[in-house]
Amino acid sequence: MKFEIKKKSKKARVGNLALVHGDVKTPAFMTVGTYGSVKSLTNQDLKECNAEMILCNAYHLMIRPESNLIEKAGGLHKFMNWSRPILTDSGGYQVFSLSNQTKVSNHGVEFKSPLNGNKLFMSPEKSIETQLYLGSDIMMIFDECTSYPSNEKDTEKSMELSLRWAEMSFNANNSNMPLFGIVQGGMYLDLREKSLNELLKYNFDGYALGGLSVGEPDHIRREVIEAIGDKLPANKPRYLMGVGKPLDIIHAVNNGIDMFDCVIPTRNARNGQLFTNYGVLNIRNRKYEEDLRPIDQSCGCFSCNNYSRAYIRHLDKCNDILAARLMSIHNVYFYQEFMGQIRSAIDNDSLEDLIKKTENNYISI
Amino acid sequence: MKFEIKKKSKKARVGNLALVHGDVKTPAFMTVGTYGSVKSLTNQDLKECNAEMILCNAYHLMIRPESNLIEKAGGLHKFMNWSRPILTDSGGYQVFSLSNQTKVSNHGVEFKSPLNGNKLFMSPEKSIETQLYLGSDIMMIFDECTSYPSNEKDTEKSMELSLRWAEMSFNANNSNMPLFGIVQGGMYLDLREKSLNELLKYNFDGYALGGLSVGEPDHIRREVIEAIGDKLPANKPRYLMGVGKPLDIIHAVNNGIDMFDCVIPTRNARNGQLFTNYGVLNIRNRKYEEDLRPIDQSCGCFSCNNYSRAYIRHLDKCNDILAARLMSIHNVYFYQEFMGQIRSAIDNDSLEDLIKKTENNYISI
Numbered sequence: 001m002k003f004e005i006k007k008k009s010k011k012a013r014v015g016n017l018a019l020v021h022g023d024v025k026t027p028a029f030m031t032v033g034t035y036g037s038v039k040s041l042t043n044q045d046l047k048e049c050n051a052e053m054i055l056c057n058a059y060h061l062m063i064r065p066e067s068n069l070i071e072k073a074g075g076l077h078k079f080m081n082w083s084r085p086i087l088t089d090s091g092g093y094q095v096f097s098l099s100n101q102t103k104v105s106n107h108g109v110e111f112k113s114p115l116n117g118n119k120l121f122m123s124p125e126k127s128i129e130t131q132l133y134l135g136s137d138i139m140m141i142f143d144e145c146t147s148y149p150s151n152e153k154d155t156e157k158s159m160e161l162s163l164r165w166a167e168m169s170f171n172a173n174n175s176n177m178p179l180f181g182i183v184q185g186g187m188y189l190d191l192r193e194k195s196l197n198e199l200l201k202y203n204f205d206g207y208a209l210g211g212l213s214v215g216e217p218d219h220i221r222r223e224v225i226e227a228i229g230d231k232l233p234a235n236k237p238r239y240l241m242g243v244g245k246p247l248d249i250i251h252a253v254n255n256g257i258d259m260f261d262c263v264i265p266t267r268n269a270r271n272g273q274l275f276t277n278y279g280v281l282n283i284r285n286r287k288y289e290e291d292l293r294p295i296d297q298s299c300g301c302f303s304c305n306n307y308s309r310a311y312i313r314h315l316d317k318c319n320d321i322l323a324a325r326l327m328s329i330h331n332v333y334f335y336q337e338f339m340g341q342i343r344s345a346i347d348n349d350s351l352e353d354l355i356k357k358t359e360n361n362y363i364s365i
Numbered sequence: 366m367k368f369e370i371k372k373k374s375k376k377a378r379v380g381n382l383a384l385v386h387g388d389v390k391t392p393a394f395m396t397v398g399t400y401g402s403v404k405s406l407t408n409q410d411l412k413e414c415n416a417e418m419i420l421c422n423a424y425h426l427m428i429r430p431e432s433n434l435i436e437k438a439g440g441l442h443k444f445m446n447w448s449r450p451i452l453t454d455s456g457g458y459q460v461f462s463l464s465n466q467t468k469v470s471n472h473g474v475e476f477k478s479p480l481n482g483n484k485l486f487m488s489p490e491k492s493i494e495t496q497l498y499l500g501s502d503i504m505m506i507f508d509e510c511t512s513y514p515s516n517e518k519d520t521e522k523s524m525e526l527s528l529r530w531a532e533m534s535f536n537a538n539n540s541n542m543p544l545f546g547i548v549q550g551g552m553y554l555d556l557r558e559k560s561l562n563e564l565l566k567y568n569f570d571g572y573a574l575g576g577l578s579v580g581e582p583d584h585i586r587r588e589v590i591e592a593i594g595d596k597l598p599a600n601k602p603r604y605l606m607g608v609g610k611p612l613d614i615i616h617a618v619n620n621g622i623d624m625f626d627c628v629i630p631t632r633n634a635r636n637g638q639l640f641t642n643y644g645v646l647n648i649r650n651r652k653y654e655e656d657l658r659p660i661d662q663s664c665g666c667f668s669c670n671n672y673s674r675a676y677i678r679h680l681d682k683c684n685d686i687l688a689a690r691l692m693s694i695h696n697v698y699f700y701q702e703f704m705g706q707i708r709s710a711i712d713n714d715s716l717e718d719l720i721k722k723t724e725n726n727y728i729s730i
Contacts, residue, residue: 065682307446
């Protein structure tokens with residue numbers, strides 16, 4: 001892995017991240033392909049949406065497919081026929097948000113499979129082992145995701161456990177594949193700093209902010225990012241996990257963040273919420289019933305080049321899954337375009353203007 | 366419309382059907398796009414599957430979209446952005462199979478919209494009017510579809526009503542767009558002949574067999590087709606409506622039929638049933654769990670070029686609609702390939718061999 005910063009504008013950075021499966025321009029947004037697929041989209045759709053790197057979940061792919069099928073297939077890239085970079089989440093967040101009856105110890109977490117109730121065990125070692133056989137371009141350490149709200153004492157305890165697991169994850173990586181550390185500490189800035197300082201010992205290949213976008217108000221999330229974003233090592237990629245909305249992204253970029261992932265563009269697309277250069281548009285709104293314009297006249301995506309709002313709305317009303325696909329294509333494309341606009345704005349030292357425009361369009365979501 | 370027969374081999378014919386929106390090679394299979402879309406597939410997918418002509422339903426498109434949106438959009442081709450030919454079904458079959466509380470008179474059918482319970486009226490005039498504003502390349506007369514089983518007296522009455530409506534449909538067509546007649550008469554060969562002889566008066570642009578594939582045993586359907594298929598005017602396209610399975614298609618071709626439509630390839634795809642050159646394959650079968658081969662190694666479709674059975678099965682298990690799409694692409698492509706094989710076999714006077722092969726592969730479905 002090679003990370004190169006090409007331009008700085010105040011705290012914001014434009015860079016290039018060279019990975020085993022190709023280059024990724026930063027700031028970058030990763031579309032989420034939980035189970036080894038971005039719902040409704042093929043590899044070709046993703047390429048046509050200019051997606052460079054996607055995120056898949058080790059937790060989900062450990063549970064399903066149940067066998068060692070992906071290993072047999074020669075790794076996740078071959079299994080899903082995706083030739084560009086993949087980052088895998090470690091499963092920490094999912095173990096706590098999706099499983100029942102979790103039993104946490106210093107060694108890891110025992111939990112019941114939501115699929116069949118089987119007892120499963122996830123640990124730093126197991127997570128790294130899984131991510132290694134998946135063959136991801138960037139692995140994440142296994143951590144505990146602190147819920148919100150959480151008092152300072154519980155948050156500290158959780159953060160300390162994550163630090164222990166960070167060390168175990170680091171030691172479990174017997175490869176030279178990149179591994180990122182994850183800063184925890186909830187909404188407590190001193191705990192965030194402590195977490196970061198401890199993680200620096202391991203000289204991880206990149207540093208992420210975890211435990212955000214877990215239900216806290218926007219302004220609290222932004223305070224944390226503002227305080228800690230630019231303190232993450234400057235020569236390494238900085239990744240804000242699970243975020244998010246266009247305004248959150250651009251604010252974080254303005255505080256030095258380079259990488260993002262979120263289910264919003266794809267999940268919201270399936271519910272009819274579309275992102276445009278003029279704000280959001282909900283296709284289920286009656287006012288689009290006879291609107292023969294594309295979703296966004298300034299957009300170059302396949303859906304906007306081929307179909308009208310009225311037609312997509314008609315498909316959605318008829319429960320044709322083509323609607324979900326056309327809207328997913330649009331939103332994935334929009335997010336990649338948005339990241340391109342951000343990179344250009346940094347190159348031109350005009351990020352403030354784009355922030356203002358984004359605030360105008362997206363203040364309400 | 367211009368129909369040219371290029372080669373005959375016994376009763377089977379290879380031809381070309383020149384329509385406003387392009388040429389269609391016959392024998393032809395039309396994929397069904399009920400609501401103005403082939404479920405899960407874009408125009409581009411359909412072209413890549415070599416689909417030449419699709420079928421849409423006037424009944425469905427009269428009910429939804431509710432307004433005169435398609436007319437405003439400039440017709441169905443523009444609304445759904447499909448530049449190749451479209452045949453529209455008249456709605457006769459659907460009025461009887463999908464509606465409640467139908468009230469039939471000589472003038473037409475009153476029924477309740479399954480969407481909102483509103484009273485609607487469908488008549489020969491209304492059907493032709495609808496098909497004209499949709500702008501289809503081939504329109505069908507409005508008919509009554511006789512259910513199965515039905516005694517001879519009821520069948521005759523129903524057939525007589527369809528003849529009355531055929532005349533009304535013919536008179537309602539104030540355009541020069543092609544209109545096909547539909548031969549009814551259930552499973553009674555003398556009624557079929559009577560229906561055909563009456564319809565010949567109107568010199569329709571093509572002749573269809575309706576009222577088949579309505580629940581009758583395969584051998585009865587085949588007897589009717591054998592008796593009547595080659596009696597349809599030889600210089601005009603002959604269309605067997607709502608059929609069907611590969612074996613039904615090839616038997617009908619062998620009896621002089623040129624055109625087909627059926628939901629089987631797309632509907633069955635969404636349920637995991639795939640057509641291959643070696644018979645059917647159900648992706649949900651456990652034996653494909655770790656099968657890293659494509660659906661059909663001899664197939665050139667996008668899905669077979671890109672993905673394995675195990676991956677598609679995994680997507681299906683995860684309820685990713687991408688599974689439905691990949692399987693639809695495969696089946697639509699397969700059917701077009703199959704029709705191509707049929708045309709080649711007629712060209713080479715080797716249809717019997719292909720029938721035997723098809724019997725071996727598809728006798729069970």
